[in-house]
Amino acid sequence: MLNTANLSLEQAPPISIPFRFFLTAPLFGLAAAMLLIWYGPEVMTSRWSPQALALTHLITLGFLALVMCGALLQMLPVLAGVPVPQVVLVGNLVHPLLSVGTLGLVIGFLLGSLQWLKFAVIALGAGFVIYILAVGVALWRVKQPNPTVTGMRMALMALGVTVLIGLTLASGLSGWGTLNYPFLYTNVHLVWGMLGWVALLLIGVSFQVVPMFQVTPEYPGWMRNLLPRSLLLGLAIWTTLYVTAFIDRTTLFWSFACLIIMLVGYIAFAVTTLMLQQKRRRKITDVTLLFWRVGIVAIPLSFMVWAIGRMFPKITVFVDLDMLLGVSMIFGVAIPLLNGMLYKIVPFLSWFHLQNRQLAMMCMSVQIPNMKQFMPDAPAIRQFWIYLAALVFTLAAVVVPDWLARPAAVLLAVSFGMLGYNLLQVVLRFREVSSELDQAATSNQDG
Ligand code: HEM
Numbered sequence: 001m002l003n004t005a006n007l008s009l010e011q012a013p014p015i016s017i018p019f020r021f022f023l024t025a026p027l028f029g030l031a032a033a034m035l036l037i038w039y040g041p042e043v044m045t046s047r048w049s050p051q052a053l054a055l056t057h058l059i060t061l062g063f064l065a066l067v068m069c070g071a072l073l074q075m076l077p078v079l080a081g082v083p084v085p086q087v088v089l090v091g092n093l094v095h096p097l098l099s100v101g102t103l104g105l106v107i108g109f110l111l112g113s114l115q116w117l118k119f120a121v122i123a124l125g126a127g128f129v130i131y132i133l134a135v136g137v138a139l140w141r142v143k144q145p146n147p148t149v150t151g152m153r154m155a156l157m158a159l160g161v162t163v164l165i166g167l168t169l170a171s172g173l174s175g176w177g178t179l180n181y182p183f184l185y186t187n188v189h190l191v192w193g194m195l196g197w198v199a200l201l202l203i204g205v206s207f208q209v210v211p212m213f214q215v216t217p218e219y220p221g222w223m224r225n226l227l228p229r230s231l232l233l234g235l236a237i238w239t240t241l242y243v244t245a246f247i248d249r250t251t252l253f254w255s256f257a258c259l260i261i262m263l264v265g266y267i268a269f270a271v272t273t274l275m276l277q278q279k280r281r282r283k284i285t286d287v288t289l290l291f292w293r294v295g296i297v298a299i300p301l302s303f304m305v306w307a308i309g310r311m312f313p314k315i316t317v318f319v320d321l322d323m324l325l326g327v328s329m330i331f332g333v334a335i336p337l338l339n340g341m342l343y344k345i346v347p348f349l350s351w352f353h354l355q356n357r358q359l360a361m362m363c364m365s366v367q368i369p370n371m372k373q374f375m376p377d378a379p380a381i382r383q384f385w386i387y388l389a390a391l392v393f394t395l396a397a398v399v400v401p402d403w404l405a406r407p408a409a410v411l412l413a414v415s416f417g418m419l420g421y422n423l424l425q426v427v428l429r430f431r432e433v434s435s436e437l438d439q440a441a442t443s444n445q446d447g
Helices: 016-044 050-080 087-111 114-141 147-174 182-214 221-248 253-278 287-311 313-317 321-361 377-399 401-446
Strands: none
Touching (some): 016 050, 016 087, 050 087, 050 114, 050 321, 087 114, 087 147, 147 221, 182 221, 182 253, 182 287, 182 321, 221 253, 287 313, 287 321, 287 377, 313 321, 321 377, 321 401
């Protein structure tokens, strides 16, 4: 059984706030797939092509950031017991600002339009400032932070750095100011985005949700207490070493060494997670576990791609290893971990909200569906197989883009479409049961 004893709903925002983030995210995934269908192999020609940058941000901002921001707004009060100040206002502002800002950035990249890039800087800047301030206030109000709260704090700081550099890059491209080292800035930006914001939040949240949802033993104490902090420190040291070496044109050896030490930390997390999942008490393999296995196994594989690229740079004549690394980290690690998590969070929040309402109203005549009834396995598992095929095709498309870019895109479109549809079914079911509760409450009053 789920252990929900430590969870509190009192200060949680209305469920419509996280739901709108979760339902919009697959639409951005779908848009990314459409972009790949439209432009085909061109997208894969270089990581610097406008189409590749547009696709990257449709996923990193449109899918990943929307899911993560929505989940944090909701999970923070539930898991840590702290309210996000003005959460309804924050949700109402941040969701549209991030959505239109992402679209603006993507259009700006694709059309090379300075106006759209400027618009994106304003919208994304405003959205993220509001979000980081509100969530930051809540996180730093926690008196005795547990490892999950610490992980969230570190992730939020990394988001701040990622966004700041992203805005600087976009301002430079839009004609607002000039940028001396775009290559340097971009590399620092993407490392803070992927190894900071995305990875630290996933690690912090896993400390709580893996034992809770998958009924596994706890992560080891040293890992929970040390890993997020050490990784953030590692990122800061790596940045200093990398920037100095880049500008002074000296050896990048020490920054590589620092990155390798950090990668050992990520791999330790991956291996521990797999081992804990092996020891889970409920031996059923549910869909979240399937997605998680792919995401976790892809962590050391991405590391191998990176290492091969550094050790044998000549291989890049045959295959663009930077592109392969980007695809494996974004499509192989981040997407499945969040996709799997969504299949737990959305039915869980639906059940938890309704059950709390039912108890508060003392209205036992309405049957509240359990999590599996909200989100049955079969359609989610079908989506998992399509996702897996999409991943294999997208990875292979880096090697033979002419043949495989469009088939990969079609599979991605089907996968995101199915995810969106499945989540929508949960939300519709939630609304149905919610109105049954309303009716029961009115008839109780009438009676
Ligand atoms: C305010 C938000 C953001 C803005 C304005 C922004 C802007 C940019 C810009 C302008 C570039 C291209 C640099 C160039 O061509 O010179 C870039 C690259 C990149 N950004 Fe962002 N970004 C933002 C957020 C993020 C986030 C949150 C992530 C990841 C989680 C991310 C991941 C990346 C990656 C991976 C690249 C490199 C793409 C490649 O090399 O193929 N960005 N970003």
